[in-house]
Amino acid sequence: MLKKELLDILACPRCKGPVELDGEHNAIICRTCRLFFEIRDDIPIMLIDEAKPLAET
Ligand SMILES: [Zn+2]
Numbered sequence: 001m002l003k004k005e006l007l008d009i010l011a012c013p014r015c016k017g018p019v020e021l022d023g024e025h026n027a028i029i030c031r032t033c034r035l036f037f038e039i040r041d042d043i044p045i046m047l048i049d050e051a052k053p054l055a056e057t
Pocket of ligand 1: 014032033035
């Protein structure tokens with residue numbers, strides 16, 4: 001699981017805004033852009049090209 005300190009320094013690559021940890025899906029999400037960034041091997045993939053649209057739930 002990612003540490004909160006790491007989350008604090010992460011920003012969305014698109015809007016440069018704050019992101020949230022989605023512990024349930026082990027991902028980083030930007031609610032502004034509605035993007036979903038995978039975490040692989042404990043490393044968040046903060047790339048627009050790798051981002052997926054946030055599912056409507
Ligand atoms: Zn964003």
